[in-house]
Amino acid sequence: MKLLIDLGNTRLKACAHGESLQLVGEIVDNHTLAVWLERNATSITVVAIASVAARESYQLVSSTLKSYLPSIQVFRLQYDAGLLATSYEFPEQLGIDRWLALLPFAKRGEAVVIDAGTACTIDVLSNSKHQGGYILPGLRLQRDVLAQQTAAVSFPRSQLGEVRLGLSTGECVSHGSLRALVTLANDVGEEFGQTVERASLYITGGDAPYFEGHLEAEKRPLLVFEGMLIALDHLIEGNK
Ligand SMILES: Nc1ncnc2c1ncn2[C@@H]1O[C@H](COP(=O)(O)OP(=O)(O)O)[C@@H](O)[C@H]1O
Ligand SMILES: CC(C)(COP(=O)(O)O)[C@@H](O)C(=O)NCCC(=O)O
Ligand SMILES: [K+]
Known part of the structure; x- marks a missing residue:
């Protein structure tokens, strides 16, 4: 299952993608992300994160991901002119x-x-x-x-x-x-x-x-x- 994280200026939102894209409603910030990962980490195969938030918020989420998913690849998405x-x-x-x-x-x-x-x-x-x-x-x-x-x-x-x-x-x-x-x-x-x-x-x-x-x-x-x-x-x- 892919975990997608959108870090905006007001809140964090997350979706899981197995068969289809599903919003994970319980995840609203770094703390609830950690609580959710505690139970679901083993089903995650890859993570993508998009952030427009302050660097500190991004680093906080980043370290949560590292501690719960030490061997899973985390991609920070960036602009790619080849796609658009x-x-x-x-x-x-x-x-x-x-x-x-x-x-x-x-x-x-x-x-x-x-x-x-x-x-x-x-x-x-x-x-x-x-x-x-x-x-x-x-x-x-x-x-x-x-x-x-x-x-x-x-x-x-x-x-x-x-x-x-x-x-x-x-x-x-x-x-x-x-x-x-x-x-x-x-x-x-x-x-x-x-x-x-x-x-x-x-x-x-x-x-x-x-x-x-x-x-x-x-x-x-x-x-x-x-x-x-x-x-x-x-x-x-x-x-x-
Ligand atoms: N549970 C919620 N927590 C915070 N804002 C919410 C919530 N539900 C709806 N909103 C509305 O969503 C807006 C933020 O939109 P969102 O797309 O999440 O922002 P961002 O991507 O900038 O973090 C807020 O201005 C608020 O009016
Ligand atoms: C315009 C935004 C603040 C919107 O952020 P959001 O409301 O989704 O939190 C964000 O896309 C941003 O920081 N953009 C960088 C400046 C720009 O797009 O030109
Ligand atoms: K916006």
Whole structure:
């Protein structure tokens, strides 16, 4: 069984791949990863990790893996232009999660991917190349920054998932940030998504459910993991 680890800025997520890709829901951070490995280490044959988190978080996870899986190969996934090229000025600066989320569409060559996580990223794949994208603060980050940096805008956690005019401070903030992201995603989709017939907008990330009903995008919660599997298989093939 392959173990895939996606280390984001908010949390750690893990998938196991035996027959199919399965999210391991119990794993949410380094501690729960260790608890899970305690019971499941013997079934793991290889590990892949993609990290955009701070170096210390990565090192913590890395040492957990070393202690529970001392003889198992751990691949840290990196950008590979041979699998999917980017137009980024400095490709090594492109977040690995963004590149991985586009990888499942590399063969098809066209897609617009929205990753609604800590940051909300929108990336365009066209002519089989990453053409560039946008990075914005995600829904939670927008709300937290407004609450921290303004004197009057402190509010209880208002429900996310609506875009209508807000009638309280909390609603104005949460509806406003969702509407801004939805509008941007639709705009990018309109500009770049018309080259293919099928829905070419895809959405992933922890906040993706809030976009439901506001955006015509296919939900692909495991998109980064789908990409990880492709990148990992390519590395394993190359190592043979
Ligand atoms: N159990 C959870 N823990 C933390 N965030 C969650 C959880 N469930 C949903 N979320 C939402 O997911 C967002 C983070 O998305 P995610 O894709 O996991 O981020 P990242 O990849 O940046 O770590 C948070 O802003 C939060 O609103
Ligand atoms: C844009 C991101 C912060 C998104 O991270 P996430 O919200 O998934 O935790 C991450 O992809 C990143 O650190 N990227 C490096 C900068 C770049 O992609 O240009
Ligand atoms: K993201």
